[in-house]
Amino acid sequence: MIRGIYTAAAGMLTQQKRQDLLTNNLANVNTPGYKQDEAIIRSFPEVLLQTIRVPVKDKQPIGSLHQGVFVEEDVPIFKQGDLTETGVNTHFAIWDPELELIPNGQRRPILLFTVQGQNGERLFTRSGLFTEDAAGQLVTPEGYLVLDDQGRPIRTNGRSFTVDQKGNIRFSDGQTLRLGLTKINNPNQLLKQGEQIYRLQGNQGNLPFVNENENYQIFQGKLERSNVDPTQTMVDMITALRIYEANQQMIQFMDKTLEKAVNEIGRV
Incomplete structure (x- = not known):
C-alpha cells in the first residue's frame, strides 16, 4: 500500500514537470x-519479488513490481519551423528541407548559425534575429557576435548588403563574405546555453563550416518561427492534467484505505 502511494506520487511529479515543459513551449x-x-519519461527499474523466510531451494518468484516513472531529461525537437516575412535586412532564416517533415522522435543533422560567446567560444542558434550593434557588428539579441565562414565577426559598419540563398553576403562597397553555418550531425550533443543559444558538449566547438553544396537555403528579411504546435500542446497539457488528477485520486483512495486499516480493523 505504501509503495503504491510512492508510485502514484512519482507519477504526479512526472506530470508536473511535463506540464511545466509544455507551458514553456506554449x-x-x-x-x-x-x-x-x-520530456523523455522513463520507468524506474522493475523489482523481482520472491518468497522469503523459507529455505533457498523452496523460494518461489512472485512477480515483478513497478516503482513508477520519472522525467529523465528534456530534449529540443529540431523540426523545421515556418518562415515569416519581416522585411528587416539583418534578419535571416535557414530553410532545411530535411527537417521539414521529420517525426518528433527522430534525430537528423541540423544546420545552425554560428556565433561567438563572451569567452570566445563557438555557440550556435537557429534564430536569425540579428541586429547591428554600436561597433557596426552583426550580433544576436544577447550580444553574441555572428561569425562568417572564416570564424570572424561580421562587420557591417552601416553598409547596406544583400544575402543570397547560400548565405553569401555582398556589401555596397563590393566586399563579399559568407555566413558561417555549422552542421551538427548529432543534435543530442547540443545543450541550451540561454535564449535560443546552444553549445556542444565537450570540446567540439571547432567544427568546419558547411559549404554551398549542402541542401539548404538562406532567406534575408525573414525569420524562422517557433515549431510549437499550440493546438497539440494544449491537448498534451490537458492529458498531463488528467493523468496528474488520476494519480492524486489514487493517493487519496489508498490514504482512506490505510485510515480504515489503522482505525477500524486495528480495533478488532
Missing part, C-alpha cells in the same frame, strides 16, 4: 527560432 510559440522541448 509561452514561446511566437519566439523566433524556438525549438520545442520534449
